Amino acid sequence: MIESHAPAPPGAPPPWVGPPRLPVRPATGRFLVLACVFVCAACGLVYELELVALASYLTGDSVTQASVVLSVMVFAMGIGSLAAKRLRRHAAMAFGALEALLALVGGCSAMALYALFAWTGDWGGLWASGPRWLLVAFSLAIGLLIGAEVPLLMELIQRIRRQDAGGAVADLFAADYVGALVGGLAFPFLLLPLLGQLTGAMLTGAVNAIAGGALVLGLFRRDLTPRARWLLLVANLAVLGVLATATVLVDDFERAAREAVYGEDVRVALQTGVREVALTGGTDGRPLDLYVDGSLRVSGRDEDRYHEALVHPAMDGPHARVLVLGGGDGLAVREVLRHRGVRRVDIVALDPPVVDLARRDPALSRLNGHVYGDARVHVSTQDAFRRLRRPAPVPSYDVVIADLPAPGITASAKLYSEEFYGLVRRVLAPDGRLVVHAGPVSPRPRVFWTVDATLRAAGLRTTPYRVEGRGPGSAAGPGRTAGAARAPHDWGFVLTKKARPPGARP
Template identity: 60%
Template sequence: MIETPASVPARPTGSEPVPAPSPEQARGQAHARERGQAREPARLPVPAGVGRFLVLVAVFLCAACGLVYELELVALGSYLAGDSVTRTSVVLSVMVFAMGLGSLLAKRLCTRAAAGFGIVEALLALFGGCSAMALYAYFAWIGGSQTVLIAFSVVIGVLIGAEMPLLMVLIQRIRQQDAGGAVADLFAADYVGALVGGLAFPFLLLPLLGQLTGALAVGMVNAAAGGALVLWLFRGDLSRRSRRLLVLVNGLVMALLIVCTAVADSFERAARQAVYGGEVRAVVTTGVHEIVLTGDGPHSGASGWKDGFGVFLDGRLRVCGADERRYHEALVHPAMAEAPRSRVLVLGGGDGFALREVLRHPEVDAVTVVELDPGLVELARTDPVLSRVNRRVLDDPRVRLETGDAFDWLRAWPGSGRRPYDVIVSDLPDPGDLANSRLYSREFFGLAGQALAERGRLVVHAGPAGERSRAYWTVEATLRAAGLHTAPYVVRGRLSGFPAVTGRARWQAGAGPERSGHWGFVLASHGAGPRLGLDPDGPVLRAFGPEELRRSAERARRGRITGLPASTLMHPHYRY
């Protein structure tokens, strides 16, 4: 008889019963399964081929959700803070760095890949789905968004980066294969999912659900995909305690996302009230802008706007009811001071206010208005306040409306058969946002010069001259580089084009979203420099006169900055 050493347990024979494992041994076996040991394939409820396909489907869905989160942060960063190029660069660079960090951190979870992936997806659904609502809330009630934007970029990037190492372990648990083949399969599903998410965001989610509800819906898809993969397909790799924990976490995340979706409309109304301060009369989302109208009259004082109505495009003030007449008189009438002026082109100005001033000159026979957003034109026609203030000039028979981008429209002008224009009024968003800088480039002004008659005059709204004087004088230098002679003038008024001021305390203190500053305009022409003046026989101006124009020219002369380079399409020089 051979004695078995005490350190080696005797192997039971066929006639001897196998003792049941103790509770400690059972927990150890469950943890061993969780660690995903490569020598033991995962116990799946479906055949290995089907299981592998389901993992790739989960990769596809998670990649689509991840890219939507990225685009959501980019869009919100640009919408809330302006300067889309800078915000896009910040979000994407921070997120890519965080993804690398997340991949490194995921190595600690690879021994329990199924449980780790479940927790990562639940957190990603939570932070990604709620990111839009959290950013908007911070912007509305506290002000600013840069710090929170970067924080969400880091957290979401870390969680996205942790996905791929864990998925690599899970797919190898189903069937061992060479690392190159597994990586190829995973990245193929990942990239296709990213394509679908990238296309779904602008063409499906934003038009149908909007930013807040869209992000929440994607978060629910993310939580469902991650939870189903782990709790059903890989449930054999989980201990009972891990299963309970994942069910609880996913249930709480899904419940929170559902509750946020239910209150999204109420939340958005309250946040808008905090952002715009006064009574929000109308919110219209077009394919180009989100248009918000506040107040109910030019100087009604019946809302938070103590000076009347406001028009906001994408969160930025474009028209202030108290000063719109002064602004549009200063923009239009110096260019209309001399003959000829029978044919006029208005670039932008879909609200009809600049057009109203143009049509006050009886010599005008035809006006072409080129506006990118037909929704703004329709609102200016139908809204009782806007249509009353613009005198319904958009329905004047002398007016021809063209929908399109001003740059593209001018580029197609030489082959259109149209005659040159006596006056061109550029009432476009100021160049502070790099997305608009092409409309203030040397190429753009060169195209405008082609459409301008030999004795014609071009007037350009060039942004707030006092706050961003370098940008204003860059516009003037760019006009000169395009071969035009210029006459700059700077008019005192309230600034437009900046994000709405936030915080109820500021509203209660009467600060409002309007700020004193300077509007920058440049009058330009071919040949000799244009004479800066007003027509003494022209229409009576209520808010802007010859003396103010003289002071505006003097203000520009004193503040001139020389030696600035011209801005081009390939080398823009405008920054917020």
């Protein structure tokens, strides 16, 4: 008998594809493959968001970090899809091995990034060595592995029941996009609040490994040799063992990393929602430092210099009613209450844990003069932008003090917008004053003058000024990232009043 070597007709299946050898009916097998697509897509998006969130937490620049992670990942996904075309002949084994590797890399990525940052403190410019490059490396590796899933899953679907390419692609991407939606919603609303960044990433890796391993070893086990089945089983068990061990040790790891970042005298460290608050010092003559999400909010070395410069120029004039935006630590309010004639101080602070510490921690409450025990002080823990936009009438204030995170931090950008200053202008009394912390001047003069220009565009007359710290390495107020080699040596402020209409009397 002579074997024919004539080319296969167009649309015919590849020569290595034999009849399906499944332990279940084709319809059930197809459902299981699409369910695995759903789970893997959810895990893949969690990995992406985890990298963005951790990098933003460490640097404070979420736009840059999201751009780097997502652009590198999308590029890598395309390369991974092309590379996986060569693996279609062994689609089941390749997919199982790929998911085990993806679970290990994605599950451990957050811990590896945080460890390098904590023990090197090297997260400088965009392309600095250390964690920045590791972020790109993890984004590239995870993107390659996620991209390689698509052609392999397509091959597995077609192995079960061949159909036109358009229908198979539609089914695959429907499951993929719905899974991405679930992963994207689970990350901020479930994983972060309940488990935290590190444990959440490792749990995601475990789910990824179980889903991929179960699909291949359960549904496509007859496509594997006995040796291949054992190798894949051992690989998945090893990955799950690594992730389980890391999860057990995560508390000790976080404690050691926190000490490496903040110093050895961490007194208070708590996680509320997605925020981490840490207090160091404040006892035995050591200066108190307050960190929120890795950013130094208060330094006992010269916080008085910062808060005096922020508050006292604005209090020169009527000051019966004062609104403090931010400043949950109570230190700006301490300076406000030193002025006679203050009848009411309203604080709008976004961080309930900071306010709670300012009330209860002996060192911090002593530093702020126990202002939360003063009957004139009223606090509201909500977003300042939302508070000022509410339709209910807002009382007018003689003084508004914006003691907010530095404008270079993307999450606070809306609080330095023309619209926000317009809202503040509405609540200012006719002779009221607004003072804005506009970040350090020396390293970022363009940011400082942009804040000044935005205030003028909102119809306010501006008086910019600058105050130096007491010495090298000192800092107070928002804007210093934990682990930075040197802190800002100055702070910039802009004092404003309402601009009078043309022809009005001074």
